Amino acid sequence: MNLKVARQRQKALRDANRRAKRPDRDDVARVALFWLIRRAIDKDQQMELEKFQNKIVSMLTDQGFDERECDAVFDDLVAKYRTGGSPFRRKIHLIYPDGADDEI
Numbered sequence: 001m002n003l004k005v006a007r008q009r010q011k012a013l014r015d016a017n018r019r020a021k022r023p024d025r026d027d028v029a030r031v032a033l034f035w036l037i038r039r040a041i042d043k044d045q046q047m048e049l050e051k052f053q054n055k056i057v058s059m060l061t062d063q064g065f066d067e068r069e070c071d072a073v074f075d076d077l078v079a080k081y082r083t084g085g086s087p088f089r090r091k092i093h094l095i096y097p098d099g100a101d102d103e104i
Helices: 003-019 025-042 046-062 067-082
Strands: none
Touching: 025 046, 025 067, 046 067
């Protein structure tokens, strides 16, 4: 399969997923990470959160990422998630597939 055909296939797949309002792997992973961190915070499970962070950082460094940078990113996420409320923006293109102006 040449590159142009592959790109067209991927675009068609993304468009079909968008029409079906189907989340992708990254959407699920983002929400799962938020839920897991918030749950540990709410249950005051600091030791479990640290174990989780150590495992995640280890797995990222195995991929070649810098350990200090991984720790910093994870710490930033925990700080952001600690404030409460959802850190995610609404997916307007999913809520109003025909355009926000048409629905308001």
